Amino acid sequence: MRLKEFAKQVGLSPTTVSRALSGYPEVSETTRARVAEAAVRLGYSPNVNAVRLKTGRAGAIGVVMGRAGEFHFAEFMAGMAERLVAEETDILVIPMADPNHEDEMQLYRRLVESRRVDAIIVHSPKPDDERIALLHELGMPFLVHGRSAIDVPHAWLDIDNEAAIKRATSHLIDLGHRRIAMINGRPGATYALHRDSGFRKALQSHGIEPDAQLIANGNFTDELGFRFARSFLEQPNPPTAFVAGSMMTALGVYRAVRSLGLQIGRDVSVIAHDDVFPYLTADNMVPSLSATRSSMRAAGSRCADLVLQLLSGRSALEIHELWPVELILRESTGPARPSKP
Amino acid sequence: MRLKEFAKQVGLSPTTVSRALSGYPEVSETTRARVAEAAVRLGYSPNVNAVRLKTGRAGAIGVVMGRAGEFHFAEFMAGMAERLVAEETDILVIPMADPNHEDEMQLYRRLVESRRVDAIIVHSPKPDDERIALLHELGMPFLVHGRSAIDVPHAWLDIDNEAAIKRATSHLIDLGHRRIAMINGRPGATYALHRDSGFRKALQSHGIEPDAQLIANGNFTDELGFRFARSFLEQPNPPTAFVAGSMMTALGVYRAVRSLGLQIGRDVSVIAHDDVFPYLTADNMVPSLSATRSSMRAAGSRCADLVLQLLSGRSALEIHELWPVELILRESTGPARPSKP
DNA sequence: TTTTCCAACCAAACCGTTTTCAATTTTCTC
DNA sequence: GAGAAAATTGAAAACGGTTTGGTTGGAAAA
The missing domain is CATH 3.40.50.2300 (Response regulator)
Incomplete structure (x- = not known):
C-alpha cells in the first residue's frame, strides 16, 4: 500500500497523512489518531527508500567488519542492537576485503559517497589512524571505539x-x-x-x-x-x-x-x-x-547511544568517554613462591 | 556531485550516463569508457537511496539478531561478509527486542513492509516456524539456515x-x-x-x-x-x-x-x-x-551465495543443501573402563 | 537514389515520500 | 458580529536516480 492510496482510503491528503505519522504539530490529535489507527488496520508503512531519498537520512549506522572474525564483535553488536531496538535505526555491516591499506581507504570513501549510512563506528584505531582523518575530511559523522592520537577532532569511547x-x-x-x-x-x-x-x-x-x-x-x-x-x-x-x-x-x-x-x-x-x-x-x-x-556489550550499547547523540546534533568534541576498568581478584592470582634455583 | 551535473560535465544526457555506468548494451564502448573515467576523476557515484527507490532493490540482506549474543553469530557473519565483499550487497543486522512471539512476528512484518532488505536469512528455525510461513505469505525471498518441517516451500541450508x-x-x-x-x-x-x-x-x-x-x-x-x-x-x-x-x-x-x-x-x-x-x-x-x-563461516559464506542466487531468480524449491558433518577423533575419546562398583 | 534498419543518444515520466507555500476553516478579540 | 490570528489541511515541487518510448544520423539493402 502506497501513501497516495492510503491517504485516499483515510479521506485525507498525502501531506496530512505524512505529517500525522511523523508527529508534526500542525495536525489535530483527532486526525492523528484516526490516521495511526488506519495505518495499523490497513498495514501501511512508508517506503523506507523514498523516505531516505527525500530526507537524506539513511537510517543506519555502519560498522566495518574485518575478516578476522573477532569474538568480541558479536557482543559489541548485541550491545548496539540493545540500544537501537526501539530506534528507527539499524546496523549495516560492511564487509572488508583484505586489510590492504589502499583498499580499506577506498572502502570507507565509497561507503561515505554512497550515503548508505548516517554514521560509522571505527574499531581498533591506531594512534595515527588514517580512517579517522578521512572520515573527518569527508564530513561523515563517526565515533571511534578506542582511541587515537591523531590531531583531528572526533568522538570516542574507550576503556582505560x-x-x-x-x-x-x-x-x-x-x-x-x-x-x-x-x-x-x-x-x-x-x-x-x-x-x-x-x-x-x-x-x-x-x-x-x-x-x-x-x-x-x-x-x-x-x-x-x-x-x-x-x-x-x-x-x-x-x-x-x-x-x-x-x-x-x-x-x-x-x-x-x-x-x-x-x-x-x-x-x-x-x-x-x-x-x-x-x-x-x-x-x-x-x-x-x-x-x-x-563489558563489551555495554560499550556497544553506549556507542550506539553516542552515535545517536552525534546525529541529533551534539558536537563530536564533547563526546569523549573513558571508562574505568574493574580489577576483580579471584583464585588465579597468589603470592609469588620462592623460585626454584 | 549529482547525476545531472555530472552528465553535463561529460557532455551527455543523464540517460546515457546512467546506462553507461550500469553496463547497458545500447551505449558505445568509447562513451562508456569516457564516462567511467570521468566518474572516477570527478568522484561521481549514484545516490544509493535514489537507485533503491527507483529499482525497488534494497541492496541488503537482513539478519535478525537475537539478544543472546551467540558466539556463532560473528563467524557466520564473517562468512557472509567474505562472500559479499565483491558484491554490491551489504548485511543489515536487525536488532530483535524480546523473544516475545507476538513482537517477533511484528518485527518481521515491518521489516518486509519497509523494504529495507531484498532477502532475509532465518536462523535456528523451529519445526513449525511461523517466521517461515509469514515470509512466504508476504512474498519476501528468504533462506533458512537450519531446517523446518513446515509445509511451505522455502530455501534452506543445514548441516546433518x-x-x-x-x-x-x-x-x-x-x-x-x-x-x-x-x-x-x-x-x-x-x-x-x-x-x-x-x-x-x-x-x-x-x-x-x-x-x-x-x-x-x-x-x-x-x-x-x-x-x-x-x-x-x-x-x-x-x-x-x-x-x-x-x-x-x-x-x-x-x-x-x-x-x-x-x-x-x-x-x-x-x-x-x-x-x-x-x-x-x-x-x-x-x-x-x-x-x-x-565450519560456521563456510555456512555463512554459502548462505550469502544462495541468497544471491535466490535474488537472481533461482527457485527456492531448488535450494536445499544438507551438509555432511565430519567426525574427528582425538584424545578426548577412549574405550570405556570397567565401572567402579 | 531511396528505403530500411540499427546503433547511439535523449526528453520526460516515474519511483514514494517530505516539505514549502498557499488555501481554508476555526477560534479569538474587541 | 467583523476582522485578525491561529489551527488545519492540501497542491505541487522537490529528492536523484532509472527506464520507457522516442529521435537522429549513418550504414546496409533494395
Whole structure:
C-alpha cells in the first residue's frame, strides 16, 4: 500500500497523512489518531527508500567488519542492537576485503559517497589512524571505539586500558612477582600500546626493567595464548605471572601452565582482560580467573547511544568517554613462591 | 556531485550516463569508457537511496539478531561478509527486542513492509516456524539456515545434525560406553531436535534405552556445560561419556570432569560439536577434543551465495543443501573402563 | 537514389515520500 | 458580529536516480 492510496482510503491528503505519522504539530490529535489507527488496520508503512531519498537520512549506522572474525564483535553488536531496538535505526555491516591499506581507504570513501549510512563506528584505531582523518575530511559523522592520537577532532569511547593493566601488573608485583609476562593484542592498535604502556609503567615504578623476552603480541586466540605461555615458561628464567589480553588467551595460558605440571594461582599467577561474555565467564574457570573487566556489550550499547547523540546534533568534541576498568581478584592470582634455583 | 551535473560535465544526457555506468548494451564502448573515467576523476557515484527507490532493490540482506549474543553469530557473519565483499550487497543486522512471539512476528512484518532488505536469512528455525510461513505469505525471498518441517516451500541450508550426533554417539557405544550423557542446545529448535533424534537412534539401534536423567538442554555456555556435566557425574550411576553441543559446552564439561578428579579420554569420553572458531580450536585443547565439525563461516559464506542466487531468480524449491558433518577423533575419546562398583 | 534498419543518444515520466507555500476553516478579540 | 490570528489541511515541487518510448544520423539493402 502506497501513501497516495492510503491517504485516499483515510479521506485525507498525502501531506496530512505524512505529517500525522511523523508527529508534526500542525495536525489535530483527532486526525492523528484516526490516521495511526488506519495505518495499523490497513498495514501501511512508508517506503523506507523514498523516505531516505527525500530526507537524506539513511537510517543506519555502519560498522566495518574485518575478516578476522573477532569474538568480541558479536557482543559489541548485541550491545548496539540493545540500544537501537526501539530506534528507527539499524546496523549495516560492511564487509572488508583484505586489510590492504589502499583498499580499506577506498572502502570507507565509497561507503561515505554512497550515503548508505548516517554514521560509522571505527574499531581498533591506531594512534595515527588514517580512517579517522578521512572520515573527518569527508564530513561523515563517526565515533571511534578506542582511541587515537591523531590531531583531528572526533568522538570516542574507550576503556582505560593503560590504568587497567598498570593496576593488574602492580598487583602482581605487590604479590611478590618479579618475572611477569605479557601477552598483548595485535601490534599497532592503540589499545595494545596503552596496555603495553601500563605494563611497563607498573614495572618501572617498582624498579623492574621490562624484559622483551616476556612480551608477546598477536591475535586473541587460545592457540597463541598457549604457545606464548609455553615458550615463556620454558625459558631458563621463566615468569611467575602472566598478564593476558583476553579470555581466549587466558584459556591458552591455563593449558600451557597445566601442561608443564604447574598450578595456576600457586606456581603461576594469571590476570586476563575480560570483555564479559555470556558463554565464557572468568568466575567459572578453574581456578577462577582474576581479571580486568569491562563489558563489551555495554560499550556497544553506549556507542550506539553516542552515535545517536552525534546525529541529533551534539558536537563530536564533547563526546569523549573513558571508562574505568574493574580489577576483580579471584583464585588465579597468589603470592609469588620462592623460585626454584 | 549529482547525476545531472555530472552528465553535463561529460557532455551527455543523464540517460546515457546512467546506462553507461550500469553496463547497458545500447551505449558505445568509447562513451562508456569516457564516462567511467570521468566518474572516477570527478568522484561521481549514484545516490544509493535514489537507485533503491527507483529499482525497488534494497541492496541488503537482513539478519535478525537475537539478544543472546551467540558466539556463532560473528563467524557466520564473517562468512557472509567474505562472500559479499565483491558484491554490491551489504548485511543489515536487525536488532530483535524480546523473544516475545507476538513482537517477533511484528518485527518481521515491518521489516518486509519497509523494504529495507531484498532477502532475509532465518536462523535456528523451529519445526513449525511461523517466521517461515509469514515470509512466504508476504512474498519476501528468504533462506533458512537450519531446517523446518513446515509445509511451505522455502530455501534452506543445514548441516546433518542427526547423522553427526548419531555417528558420534555410535562411536562412543562402539568404544564400550553405555551410560552416555547428552548436553543439547535450547529446546524447540530443529537442530536440537535433530541432534536429540540422532542421539536416541544411535542408542536404540544398539539396544540401549535413553535415560532422561542424562539429557539436558540449554544455551551453549561453559557454565551450563559445567553444571550439567557435574550434576550428571554426581548421580549414582554416572555417565562415562558426553556428547556436548558446542565448544563452550565442552569447556564446561572438561572442567566438571577435572573438578571431580577424573581424566578425560580415560575415565570420561567427550565428543562436542565444533563450529570451527579461529580463536578456540578443538585440536588445541588438552586433551585434544574429539568433535563433529562443520565450519560456521563456510555456512555463512554459502548462505550469502544462495541468497544471491535466490535474488537472481533461482527457485527456492531448488535450494536445499544438507551438509555432511565430519567426525574427528582425538584424545578426548577412549574405550570405556570397567565401572567402579 | 531511396528505403530500411540499427546503433547511439535523449526528453520526460516515474519511483514514494517530505516539505514549502498557499488555501481554508476555526477560534479569538474587541 | 467583523476582522485578525491561529489551527488545519492540501497542491505541487522537490529528492536523484532509472527506464520507457522516442529521435537522429549513418550504414546496409533494395
